[in-house]
Amino acid sequence: MSSQKLSSIKIPPFNKEHYSLWKKKMLIFIKASNPMYLDILKHGPFIPMIEIGESTIGTEIVPAKHVPKDPSKYTDPEKEKVALDGHLQLIICESMDFNMYGTVAHCTSAKKMWDLIEVLCEGTTEVRKNKKQILVSQYEAFMAQPKEGITEVFERFNKLINELKLYDKHYETEELNMKHMSWSCFKRDLFKQSKD
Numbered sequence: 001m002s003s004q005k006l007s008s009i010k011i012p013p014f015n016k017e018h019y020s021l022w023k024k025k026m027l028i029f030i031k032a033s034n035p036m037y038l039d040i041l042k043h044g045p046f047i048p049m050i051e052i053g054e055s056t057i058g059t060e061i062v063p064a065k066h067v068p069k070d071p072s073k074y075t076d077p078e079k080e081k082v083a084l085d086g087h088l089q090l091i092i093c094e095s096m097d098f099n100m101y102g103t104v105a106h107c108t109s110a111k112k113m114w115d116l117i118e119v120l121c122e123g124t125t126e127v128r129k130n131k132k133q134i135l136v137s138q139y140e141a142f143m144a145q146p147k148e149g150i151t152e153v154f155e156r157f158n159k160l161i162n163e164l165k166l167y168d169k170h171y172e173t174e175e176l177n178m179k180h181m182s183w184s185c186f187k188r189d190l191f192k193q194s195k196d
Helices: 003-007 016-033 036-043 076-095 098-104 110-122 125-140 149-165 173-195
Strands: 048-052 053-056 061-062 063-067
Touching: 016 036, 016 076, 016 110, 016 149, 036 076, 036 110, 061 098, 076 098, 076 110, 098 110, 110 125, 125 149
Parallel strands: none
Antiparallel strands: 048 063, 053 061
16 A cells, blocks of 8 residues: 555554454554554564674683664664654554553563553453453354344354454364354254244
């Protein structure tokens, strides 16, 4: 997508009540803005490093090590990579409401902002793990309810699958089709029983 087309698309506004939906939209927007941004969210900002060679202090050998490079020594390509984190921070800040912006404004990188938003809206890693397990249990036990129409059942099933995806739980299309058929047959049998 060209930057001109992307600039006409609004950054998804943050909505804590519908955080899962905002997160999905935001990740799509971020990926469309620059695919490198997703790597920054996962691993943190690019920090140019310089190697300090092995040295000897008295009789002690100090092994070589990598340390952050002085910003005044950055090459032009390094400056561009470093600037990506600032651009991503601006995108995240632009989406925030006043209260959430105040919460993340102190963060020094886009990853720290993103991680803090996740913890505030989804909970800690342990909470997310428990939520994922609850969703998996709901998926495994999923059935059509007696008074639900097919459209209602499908919408509820689709919502559950989308929530599972947000927690990195994906099912093969074939498995989803089999699950769909099982609750469709259950619904058909219920319908037949009610007519008898």
